Amino acid sequence: MSWLREEVLRYAGMGRADEKEIDPRIIDFADRAVEELIHVYEPRCTTKIFSVSTIRGVENGLRFGGFDVMDVTSRSLTVNLQGCEEVLFFAATLGIEVDRLIRKYSARDMSQGLIMDAAATALIESYCDGCNYRLEKELNKEYKTLRPRFSPGYGDFDVKHQRDFIRLLDLPRTIGVTPTDGGMLVPAKSVTALMGISRFKKPLYGDIQRCNIHGCEECLKKDCIYRRNI
């Protein structure tokens, strides 16, 4: 099974099932969903680097940026960003046509809508991974590396900070992402996240200490002190 199909089925809640146990029509539709989405999606991303410092007198308080600040109180983020002086703010979207396609299939057939939604989630995650990989390659030239993505709503990082990403990255202008009154993002298949930038010493044998691109959940460094609160 291709990794992308596996991801689609996982997001559709069938991750634990053996492929032979899944209705072949679902598998066919998962592949078709990816193809259709790739025809209409317009993936875009934007980034900005901010400084990060602790806020004196505030337990687990962090301040991002100097002038245009975002203040956050979060234990899990404080742990994950230990030792970082800079943080990369990141946002990405698949574009509004993806939302339309999901709506079209959901109106026609609930289960097809669900698979289409899962395929779009797999695509945005894979797009973000690709962007982060390229960004990390650039940072590696300066002996810097990226910690895993950390999105508002993750752990105790309040989802209300989604609005700060929209403001700090000027998302309506840069990649066409706007907030709803309820604090959700439009297009729906959009991601905001920050990643700590950590430094490493010049590697002797080219063995660079890297975070797992799929995040702490899949990382084997179980004793890592920066591990996301999972």
Ligand code: SF4
């Ligand atoms: S647990 Fe792994 S992925 Fe998470 S911060 Fe540590 S090294 Fe990076």
